[in-house]
Each structure stands twice: as C-alpha cells, then as structure tokens.
Amino acid sequence: MRPKTTRTRTRQRPLLAVGPEAPFQATQPSELERLKERLLLELLAETVQQPELNPAYRRAANDAVSLAWVTPFPLLFLPTLLEEKAAEARRRTARQQAVLKRNSPSKALP
Secondary structure: OOOOOOOOOOOOOOOOOOOOOOOOOOOOOOHHHHHHHHHHHHHHHHHHOOOOHHHHHHHHHHHHHHHHHOOOOHHHHHHHHHHHHHHHHHHHHHHHHHHHHHOOHHHHOO
C-alpha cells in the first residue's frame, strides 16, 4: 500500500511597494513613548535608595506601553497601567530580596 501524499499549492502574494509617501516613523518618538519616558523618570527618581528597582521599573514601563497600545485610548490608560506594573515590580523585588536574605550563606555560618 502506498502512503497517501497531499500536494498543496501556495499562491505567491505580490510585494507591496512602499514609496516616499510612507515615512519611516520608528526614528521619531511617539507621544506614547514620550509619556512613558516622563512617567519612568518619575519612577526612577525613587530608585536612588533602591537601585535594584531600576531594571524592574524599566520592564514595567515597557509592559505597560505594550498593554496600553492595544487599548482604545493608550495615552489615557498608560499612567494607571504603569502604576500597577510598578507596584507589582516593587512587590516582586521585595519578595526576591526576602528570599535572598533568608537563603544567604552568611546566615548558615556559626
């Protein structure tokens, strides 16, 4: 008995030509990016005493922008989303610090 083979046909799609009327906007910071940077600077001001929060806040800002982008009003939703993400980052960092302190090798020494 021969194995059954299936042939599939693929239709080639024409390439879309992008002319000079469609400028490349990735080099220009959008209004959403400017708002993110302004809010992030406010958050980073409090990391002077806690530098371990710096990367966590940056990740939180990027996550908040990603979530805000899919909402109907991203500029309106971004501050609240960033606030929630920053609070989550603070909790996670505090939990990690507690675990590291609890499991530190200096505690095991007599």
